[in-house]
Amino acid sequence: MTLITEILGYLAIGTGFFAITKKEMGAFRLWHMISSFLYIFYGFLLQSIPLVIAGAIFCVIHFYHLRKLRLKNSNKTQIL
Numbered sequence: 001m002t003l004i005t006e007i008l009g010y011l012a013i014g015t016g017f018f019a020i021t022k023k024e025m026g027a028f029r030l031w032h033m034i035s036s037f038l039y040i041f042y043g044f045l046l047q048s049i050p051l052v053i054a055g056a057i058f059c060v061i062h063f064y065h066l067r068k069l070r071l072k073n074s075n076k077t078q079i080l
Contacts, residue, residue, distance in 0.1 A: 005045045012038035026069050033062035 012035050019031035036058035043051030 001046070005042065008038060008042045008045065012042050026066060029062045029066050029069075033059055033066070036062065 015031060015035035015038060019028050019035055022028040022031060036055045038055075040052050040055035040059070043049070043055060
């Protein structure tokens with residue numbers, strides 16, 4: 001394993017830990033999605049298909065919920 005691969009893995013872990021410190025759901029989902037993107041790249045470097053698949057699924061789930069949250073917040077501002 002190369003140094004870049006290890007750094008990327010530690011960066012993905014650190015970003016995931018940072019995500020769980022967020023109290024607001026939107027911030028949590030955004031940071032966890034970033035962590036999942038890093039895990040996708042890490043999985044490619046390790047040639048680990050399960051890691052890539054899991055990261056991709058997490059990204060899709062977080063993107064869906066972030067979009068839903070954004071639409072909900074935009075509807076609230078239109079009502080006011």
